[in-house]
Amino acid sequence: MNKRMIIMLLGVGILFGGIFGFKAFVNAMIADFFDNMPMPTATITAGEAREIPWTRELEAVGSFTAVQGAMLTSEVGGIVREIRFQNGARVEAGQVLLVLDDESDQARLRSLEAAQRLADLELQRARRLAAQNNISEAELTRRESEAEQAIAAVNEQRARIRQKSVRAPFSGDLGIRQVNVGQFLSAGDPVVSLQSVDPIYLDFSLPERRIGEIRREQTVNVRVDALGREVQGRVNAIEPAVSASTRTLRVQATLDNKDGSLRAGMFGRVRLETGEPEQRVVVPQSAISFSPYGNSVYVISEDEEGQLIVNRRFIQTAERRGDLVVVTEGLSPGDRVATSGLLKLRNGSRVEISDDEQVQPRESLAPRPDNA
Known part of the structure; x- marks a missing residue:
């Protein structure tokens, strides 16, 4: 009885051992197949690291304000007898706008x-x-x-x-009136706003550490998103004291506004060039994988068979402007980098560069394709 039991147990052990051994063999063969299976070729677009003249810039967001602005009121009370202006009209200094009885x-x-x-x-x-x-x-x-x-x-x-009459204290553009003929107007009640916006001011703030990089009469480039274009002006005033609460310095620029397209209250993105242009290596921003552990790009090269492959390379970056990023370490002028399809790439991936026309990267704060 004991001999039979032993033989039976041995048979069962051999059977299960064979099953598990065969399963392990199959898994090993599958793993070997996938390990040796060639990776599919990824289709990407490519860009080139290039060296260009690069001027350091300060960037800020500012708000447009009128050179002169006031809400006109009456010094005394009375019944409104005449209104001598049209909403939104251009008026001259001293012009009578409203007459009380x-x-x-x-x-x-x-x-x-x-x-x-x-x-x-x-x-x-x-x-x-x-x-x-x-x-x-x-x-x-x-x-x-x-x-x-x-x-x-x-x-x-x-x-x-x-x-008993309200006059324009300076030349400018009127807003929308807030009174009507026959209405009783108390002293101090608002009548209409008056703004002088040609030229127009742009107020913005800069960190105190950048004080040494700004001066009066410095050229200011302002991107106005509401108008979809860039305008230019000059710094006309710099606050003599730094704000103790924000540690920033208030700066004011003056811009021409003959067409009246710039309005008080609008905002603009400010760029101020500081210093002389320097040669810097730049790449398209789309080529960079940004990560807390380090920024990297996929550099395109050829393997021994002449096939295009990519390898990941960590880089050091600096300023960004529009579509371009300055690279201080890790790339040389002429290096080709992948600019799309980065998520499907890894070291040694074979790639094929698409023939589709690419939008060229630009330095503009709000880059737009040529056909936009």
Whole structure:
């Protein structure tokens, strides 16, 4: 009985051993097949590391502000009698924009002017009498004082009447009026905004560590996304003190705005060139795999059979501008790099470069294809 059991157990062991051995053999053959199976050729696009003149730039985001801007109000209250402007109109300094009802003030002015004429006549009569020694010096002085008081009263009333109108304090463009004819306007109520935007200011801030790189009259290039174009101006003012809370320095530039396309409140992307151009190696940004562990590119070369392959190479990068990135270490001018299909590549991958026309990388802050 024991002998049979032993033989049976041996048979079962041999059977299972054969099964497991065959399974291991099959797995080994499959693994060997995949290890030796040639990788499929990946289709990519390629770019070239090239050396170009590169000027260091400061970048910031700024906001356009009017050279002069104000919300016009009335100094005194009253009923609106006339509105002498159109919404959005261009006006000149001193132009009357709104008139309040001044009928009672005009009547008061006529009364004071009559009193002034009477005081003037009495003064002239007093002077003739004084020349004949017919009145005292005190009486003449009183008449002179009354005449001066009458003139002052007239001037005061005229000033009060002038306050019944709203005038443009400077030349500029009006906004949309906030009053209507017949409406009662209290002192200080808003009437219409007035902005002088030719030229126009652009305010922006720079970190305090870049103070030494900016100066007055420096050229400023501004990309205005709302207009889809770039405009140019010059630095006209630099704040003398750094903000203690933000550690930044406020800078103001002036730009021409003859067509009025730039509006107060719009924002722009600012570029300021600092220093002379230097030769730097650049590659398209699409060629770089950015990673916390290091940035890399796939460099294209030929193997022993003349087939194109790629190998991963870690690089050091610096400034970026538009589609281009400066490479300080890891590439030389003329090195070809993959610019698309990076996720399907690994060291030694065979590649085929697509014949499709590529969009050329540019330095612009907002690059656009030629056919856009």
